Amino acid sequence: MINTKVITRFAPSPTGFLHIGGVRTALFAYLYAKQHDGIFALRIEDTDKVRSKEEWTDGLINDLAWLGLKHDVFAKQSERVDIHKSYIKKMLDSGHAYISKEKVVEEGQRDEVIRFKNPNKKVTINDLIRGEVIVDTTDLGDFVIARSIDEPVYHLAVVVDDFEMGVTHVIRAEEHLSNTPRQILIQEAIGASRPIYAHLPLVLAEDRSKLSKRKHGETVSLTYYKDKGYLPEAILNFVALIGWNPGTDQEIFSLSELIKTFDLAKVQKGGGIFNVEKLDWVNKKYIEKMSMDEFTAAAKSFMPENISAKLLPLIKEKVSKFSEIKPLFETELSFINPLPAYSFENLKWRQEKDLVNTKSYLQTIIDKLSTASDFSKESVKAILWPLAEEKGKGNVLWPMRYALSGKDKSPDPFIISEILGKEETLKRLKHAIQNI
């Protein structure tokens, strides 16, 4: 069979959510296929009937779609048992496998399974990332390849499916490296060609252990980051940089740029920690790149109801992920709520001795703004700027801003004025003066 078309696959088991390491594995397999004008297959490994669930399968498919990693081919292992079965029979007939009587020690165990007749030899793997790895398969023993004739176990199913689907490159996480020898043994037994292997370094948690649901909880799931309001492109970009880099200073890559630039030969051997701070930075870069419309649409479900469109630019430049939006309304953007009680001493700019000047500045501001017809931030600024220049910007602008927000931190007073409107702005300024 001469087939030079590259076929890669991502083969998760539907026993849980897609986790962040899986995202990178899928991405790399996808990138490799796409850059070689090949095919990216998604195969659901659901041979474990007890643990596999339909909802997880749906979740996996949805997550990958959300990320934009479109598969060209889809397969479910459970629907391929006839194929597996025929190979099991072949192996039984050829003596590569045999039916083994078992001692039942645990509940649910069978007294009869199908075991592989291990030739006990040395297997050499030529891994694209790790180079030559030699393993003696003797200590694997005669491992189980099927619970019964139509219940294949993972290793058998993987080998058969990869072969039957024409997978040319098996790109998967390093945890599978030690599984590879036994899979190669099965390949040889059924006369399958050997795919090219590339075992990716692990994505690690802060403590340098493998990211696992049991140990690290929900923070390992893609959903967690989706719900926090990270962008799919940013997640892909960030995750690509764990274990790979282009050798240049470029850090921000679109998916199509990744397809062009990605190089399996430049993939790291050692595991890399998933560093959320850097994810935040990457995500912020993507938010910066968005247009106002794109931002508004993307952040919609994270926004409070009915907010002024004028707040949007302020929000966009402030957050690094959408989950930061809501808290903003408790702090910097709280001026849109009714004015809180505040200490009027705070109206005094740090360079002022007392509130005497402050009071007169506020009065001047009120006078000037009372006659304003245009209350846009540009207009308000134009009206007040000469005064601020003359009396000192902090002396004038700080009390104004404080009177309008009642807070130490807020956007500048011109923006607040525009959003509050003339009436409310003047009301708040007068409120300040009356209490000095």
Place this chain on the structure above:
RNA sequence: GGCCCUAUCGUCUAACGGUUAGGACAACGGGUUUUCAAUCCGUUAACCAGAGUUCGACUCUCUGUAGGGUCACCA
């Protein structure tokens, strides 16, 4: 424990025998700014250890150490 993999700033990494060991995130300091954020500039910070090989090792070899993965009728 057996087998396997790995080892450069706190983190992600560059270097492919000769560099003041580079970049990014974070941290810290400063400029700008009415505040915060943003932004700009700068600083701190690393070759796991020991033997070789070599005129010369972060780069090659060996040993040690450390970390990780895997040892299912789970994938």
